[in-house]
Amino acid sequence: MKLEEKVENGVHVSPVLPESVKNYLIDIDGTICDDIPNEEPERMATANVYPDALQTLNKWFAEGHYITFFTSRTEEHREVTEEWLKRHGFKYHGLLMGKPRGGNYHWVDNHIVRATRFEGKFTDLVEKKVTIQVFENE
Template sequence: MEPSDKSLETTFNEKGELISPVLPQGVKNFLIDIDGTICDDIPNEEPERMGTCLPYPDALRIVNKWYDEGHIITFFTSRTEEHREITEYWLRKHDFKWHSMLMGKPRGGNYHWIDNHIVKATRFKGKFTDLVVKNRDVEVFND
């Protein structure tokens, strides 16, 4: 389910040096949490619930819509590697479309992501909808 390297564009900086590949214009790289975001929050300490919880219908619809529009879907979860098989089974069982999954996201929240690419963050507050643009204050490095 990985996106092909053909979907990445070769990019050069102003000095003509090769830099990290980027997605084509308009394609987003979604990193989506699982527990508490696309289904009820299931703690790692209760793995028996991972296969039986139900997805949030709006999450299933919107995630699959984004996938069908050509965006990259990666699930990023605090579930551990030992939960990969049941998690992939659950995603397939409920017909989620995705490209990859990253396990072992740090638990506890209050994330601050630092990257050499543009990062946008959206906090899930109980309702999955299409995204809208709003201006907010963000923390940045002091130039």
């Protein structure tokens, strides 16, 4: 996958993926498997995988999309997490540990950010019109 160099008004800006490639950040607990809190790490190795998540994410990977797991699990849980992902056959590009806990996220970035709340089943994404909060431009 090649990042496209982008220049705006003669200034180089952060590289972006080709328009056809999505950069997915996927939570683990409660999204692709049983919801295991960090306080119960002994359960992480035996968490039940959500089959629709495995099929959908591996399909997106095969289509050339970038898959990164972004989890609230800490670095001390990295080994058990990588082993679990491998054992269940998840294909991915990266694993980021230490996502802030507590939900109600509001992500501010200089790139387009799209968010989808997981509500029990992985499927292909569909487009819907929604209201969002943006910075006011003067």
